Amino acid sequence: MTFFMTRAAALHARATALWREARSSLLVVLCLALVVATAMSFVDWRGAIDANDAIEALEQGRDIGVDASARPETLLARIAFLAKRGEIDRARAMVEALNRDESFDLRARGHYLLANALLRKAFDHIQRSELDAANPFVNLAKREYRRALQLAPQYWDAKFNLDVAARLVRDFPDFERKGGDELSVDPKKLWTDIPGKPKGLP
Amino acid sequence: MRIACLVLALVATLSAAAQELTARIRSARPFGYFVGDLIHARVDVSAPQNAALSRASLPKPGPLIGSLDLRDVKLSESVENGARLWRLDLTYQNFYVALDARDIEIPSFDLAISTAAGAETVKVPAWRVGVSPLREVAPQKQEEATDYMRPDGSAPFVDEATPRRLAIGAGVAALLAFALVARDRAWPPFQRRRARVFSALANEFSTRRAGDDSELDAAIQSVHRALDTTNGATLLAADLPDFLRRRPEFGPLRMDFERFFSASKRRFFGGEQLGDDFHAEQLAQFVSALARRERSG
Numbered sequence A: 001m002t003f004f005m006t007r008a009a010a011l012h013a014r015a016t017a018l019w020r021e022a023r024s025s026l027l028v029v030l031c032l033a034l035v036v037a038t039a040m041s042f043v044d045w046r047g048a049i050d051a052n053d054a055i056e057a058l059e060q061g062r063d064i065g066v067d068a069s070a071r072p073e074t075l076l077a078r079i080a081f082l083a084k085r086g087e088i089d090r091a092r093a094m095v096e097a098l099n100r101d102e103s104f105d106l107r108a109r110g111h112y113l114l115a116n117a118l119l120r121k122a123f124d125h126i127q128r129s130e131l132d133a134a135n136p137f138v139n140l141a142k143r144e145y146r147r148a149l150q151l152a153p154q155y156w157d158a159k160f161n162l163d164v165a166a167r168l169v170r171d172f173p174d175f176e177r178k179g180g181d182e183l184s185v186d187p188k189k190l191w192t193d194i195p196g197k198p199k200g201l202p
Numbered sequence B: 001m002r003i004a005c006l007v008l009a010l011v012a013t014l015s016a017a018a019q020e021l022t023a024r025i026r027s028a029r030p031f032g033y034f035v036g037d038l039i040h041a042r043v044d045v046s047a048p049q050n051a052a053l054s055r056a057s058l059p060k061p062g063p064l065i066g067s068l069d070l071r072d073v074k075l076s077e078s079v080e081n082g083a084r085l086w087r088l089d090l091t092y093q094n095f096y097v098a099l100d101a102r103d104i105e106i107p108s109f110d111l112a113i114s115t116a117a118g119a120e121t122v123k124v125p126a127w128r129v130g131v132s133p134l135r136e137v138a139p140q141k142q143e144e145a146t147d148y149m150r151p152d153g154s155a156p157f158v159d160e161a162t163p164r165r166l167a168i169g170a171g172v173a174a175l176l177a178f179a180l181v182a183r184d185r186a187w188p189p190f191q192r193r194r195a196r197v198f199s200a201l202a203n204e205f206s207t208r209r210a211g212d213d214s215e216l217d218a219a220i221q222s223v224h225r226a227l228d229t230t231n232g233a234t235l236l237a238a239d240l241p242d243f244l245r246r247r248p249e250f251g252p253l254r255m256d257f258e259r260f261f262s263a264s265k266r267r268f269f270g271g272e273q274l275g276d277d278f279h280a281e282q283l284a285q286f287v288s289a290l291a292r293r294e295r296s297g
Helices: A002-059 A072-084 A088-098 A104-127 A131-151 A156-168 A174-178 B161-185 B194-207 B213-231 B237-246 B248-269 B280-295
Strands: B022-027 B038-048 B062-065 B068-080 B083-094 B102-106 B109-115 B118-124 B127-131
Touching: A002 A072, A002 B161, A002 B280, A072 A088, A072 A104, A088 A104, A104 A131, A104 A156, A131 A156, B022 B118, B022 B127, B038 B109, B038 B118, B194 B213, B194 B280, B213 B248, B213 B280, B237 B248, B248 B280
Parallel strands: none
Antiparallel strands: B022 B038, B038 B083, B062 B068, B068 B083, B102 B127, B109 B118
């Protein structure tokens, strides 16, 4: 028992001596480490401020080039800028760059913005009665909305716009095709002609 | 998953061999799903204890039919009352855009189970969930076609507050640590610290290099004063063992102490003008060694 106590006392004395020896150098190391940490967090802060400035400029409609390695929020602002102007191919390249990020919500928003641009283009074609040209844009938009929802299932704006797009061009799932939505009607009861059609020559 | 699981209890499939292989589907809510919603279902498969489920026959995550994805499959296995129970937690995602409230079909799948009687398949049957529309069939007329859509929304900003708080916190901590280092080494404004007489002396020596002999004399005297201050009374060579016992941190410097005292004695009382074994450099080294030992005290 006493042996252990003396051992413990000796250990304690050695630890105290070691601490006294090392304290001076440890303080210097701590100080240097904190200086480095300060510098790094300061750089991070400055980066955040710069990114927010770029986002604000893009929102106000100023064309600012954004690198593909920029922060995801800056990329999103760039995508929104391009999508608003209908530059789909450039926006898509940015969405692919954004997909390297790990935040599902930001990635979902990127797909949503791209899909909105595609759907607006489709509406543009429809208003000019170019239905065949509108068709692929609607389908691409639906695919992008679906991507957005796969990443963020609670993205209500994407749900709503997917509904809008899906009503422009319906896709018919298997169960709908074989399902009995059609009314089985006796052929004799069907109108073979539109009633009220004026007869005779005008 | 959820305690109040509504039991759909769709099926109890009995295999041809009349084994008790049963599959039962439970769903928390079999109705009211919008497009994009997740549908959670739990399939309980029970089998005799010696049966084994082939993992390869589990359904694979991915698109099932055009408007339905299987996102996640989780399997857990347990033994209850001599029967083996497999619990499959399935997560589907609905992409069917409904125009009216209607049921869509979740497709069936087969599970391969090997029992003592041979390989069996359990069919987990198809079941139906109700999906609902998000909008009216005929929405109000809008001026622009794009007005039917939800807008792009505003851009999220980068969080500035957290890095700012971190930078300020780290800066304050670094200043504090620097103050601690300055105190430890008796840098200004801590040079008057009583306990750090040798550090102050070392600073003084490093700024003012002893050139000629008279300055060396003054330097040796100032070291004596510092030693006296540390001792609390005049420290002579004879007092050294006692002093070192009271201040053990200076113990490793015993040889240097003795050299210093003998050199000092010879210089001031022995009449030697050129102390050839004790120069200004050695004195400075002694003082900085004293300062180091003092900091560890």
